[in-house]
Amino acid sequence: MNTLQRGGWAMAAATAAMALPVQAQTTGSVTLYGVVDMAVESARTGNGSLQRVESGVIAGSRWGLRGTEDLGGGLRAVYVAEAGFNGDTGLSGQGGLAFGRQVFVGLSGGWGQLTAGRHYTTLHTSLATYALTGLIWGNAANYFRDGSVLRANNSLRYQSPSLGGFTARAMYSFGETAGSTVGSLYGGSLDYVSGPWTAGVSWMQRRTTATNTDRYALLGASYDFGTVRAALLISTRRDDLPSATSAQGRFYEASVTVPVSAAGQVLLSYGAYRGQARDHSDAQALSVRYDHALSKRTKLYAGISRIHNEAGAAFTINTASNAGPAVTAGSRPSSVLLGVSHAF
Numbered sequence: 314m315n316t317l318q319r320g321g322w323a324m325a326a327a328t329a330a331m332a333l334p335v336q337a338q339t340t341g342s343v344t345l346y347g348v349v350d351m352a353v354e355s356a357r358t359g360n361g362s363l364q365r366v367e368s369g370v371i372a373g374s375r376w377g378l379r380g381t382e383d384l385g386g387g388l389r390a391v392y393v394a395e396a397g398f399n400g401d402t403g404l405s406g407q408g409g410l411a412f413g414r415q416v417f418v419g420l421s422g423g424w425g426q427l428t429a430g431r432h433y434t435t436l437h438t439s440l441a442t443y444a445l446t447g448l449i450w451g452n453a454a455n456y457f458r459d460g461s462v463l464r465a466n467n468s469l470r471y472q473s474p475s476l477g478g479f480t481a482r483a484m485y486s487f488g489e490t491a492g493s494t495v496g497s498l499y500g501g502s503l504d505y506v507s508g509p510w511t512a513g514v515s516w517m518q519r520r521t522t523a524t525n526t527d528r529y530a531l532l533g534a535s536y537d538f539g540t541v542r543a544a545l546l547i548s549t550r551r552d553d554l555p556s557a558t559s560a561q562g563r564f565y566e567a568s569v570t571v572p573v574s575a576a577g578q579v580l581l582s583y584g585a586y587r588g589q590a591r592d593h594s595d596a597q598a599l600s601v602r603y604d605h606a607l608s609k610r611t612k613l614y615a616g617i618s619r620i621h622n623e624a625g626a627a628f629t630i631n632t633a634s635n636a637g638p639a640v641t642a643g644s645r646p647s648s649v650l651l652g653v654s655h656a657f
Contacts, residue, residue: 341382341390348372351400352450352614352652356630356637359644368400369634371449371604371614372654375406375414381421391426392418397634406634407464415464425473432470435482435502436529437463439515442504443533443546445568446580449633450650451602451616453584454546456628457564460636462519462529465498480504494520500529509537525553527560542570559590577605580616586628594625610656619647 352370356363368374377395384390395414397406407413417430440463441447444454448463465486473481481503488496500517515531528551535544549563566584573579580602588594602616618630622643629637630648640646 341380343378343380345376345378346657347376348374348654348656349400350374350633350652350654352650354648354650356646356648358629358638358646359641363638366401367632367635367650367652368402369397369406370632370650370652370654371446371451371602372656373406373414373634374398374400377412377414384420387422389421390418391421391428399634413464417470423474425471427469427471429469431464431466432468432484434462434465434498434517435470435484435500436515436517436531438482439502439504439513439531439533440546440548442511442513443531443535443544444566445535445542445544445570445582446602446604447633450630450648451580451582451600451618452568453566453582453598453600454548454564455631455633456598456620456637457566457584457586457596458548459527459529459550459560460631462498462517462527468498475506478506480506488520493523495523496520502531509539511535521552527552540572544568554590556590561590562586562588562594573603574605576607577603579603586626588626591625593623595623596626596628597621598628598630612654613652614654615651617647617649619645621645 350369350372352367354365354367375395375397377393379393382390394412394416396412397414399406415431415433417428417432419426419428440454440458444452446452448455448458467489468484468486470484483501486498488494490496498519502513502515504511504513512534517529519527521527531546531548533546535542545567547565551561552559564584564586566582568580568582571579582600584598586596598620600616600618602614605613607613620628620630622628624643627640627642629640629646631637
């Protein structure tokens with residue numbers, strides 16, 4: 314390349330650099346995180362017994378990226394991309410979705426946080442809050458909840474800052490069907506924290522067909538006695554379907570956590586479901602689980618859980634990530650397990 318050519322290239326590079334917009338320097342962070350949770354389980358389903366290795370029992374097995382960028386003036390960009398997986402098989406969770414647990418991006422500031430993507434619903438947040446240890450194995454709320462409304466695609470979600478102890482959440486999921494609201498979902502929640510007390514309400518609606526809307530409501534409260542923690546939640550579901558196909562009903566869970574050592578605690582959970590569309594569709598669930606922390610990131614757990622289904626009910630013992638084994642109506646499924654959970 315001769316001198317004239319080199320000069321031409323240098324002039325072109327300088328011109329291109331001058332054309333680029335000048336951006337302010339920003340600071341941010343990126344975190345890789347995850348959980349691997351595995352247990353050995355012996356279950357009775359009503360059709361016999363089942364022994365298996367199960368993933369995501371008290372914490373969904375997952376890996377994810379989350380980060381923030383400081384945009385100045387108290388404004389930040391936020392994002393999360395979180396994928397679930399089944400550690401016992403290596404397969405992706407949530408039906409094989411690349412980021413099936415949650416994935417969103419948005420802005421955060423003193424006014425709160427607004428994000429767009431695939432989110433946990435506000436109803437899920439309320440259920441997990443007032444079931445004490447969450448929607449996981451051992452919590453009756455996890456056996457009786459509607460698993461189809463725990464996450465929402467194509468959604469916007471807002472969370473306010475805490476104002477006088479109150480925190481509000483709201484979300485809307487677009488059905489994305491031209492000329493129709495079928496598939497849309499919206500809801501909200503309001504929680505109040507004052508000392509050892511936490512209380513909240515939550516509601517949500519989902520348009521499933523042109524003639525049916527599912528409606529959910531929840532009321533919950535918890536109290537921290539300093540050692541023992543106790544919580545109660547009541548949740549209802551109503552719809553417009555005939556009784557033959559309706560899932561209308563209500564359930565409650567009363568749960569207590571009791572420390573038994575510096576590293577261990579016991580969860581006691583009792584819950585009951587009342588079917589309001591058909592006779593003999595009630596159920597009851599009782600669980601005991603012991604969690605023992607080996608470190609801040611690793612814990613062992615063991616427990617026993619049982620459901621008593623009436624003749625028209627077929628509830629099963631779900632884990633944090635997956636539905637439990639299929640059971641027959643009127644059966645009394647049970648589960649005994651021992652597991653380990655490690656967070657990274």
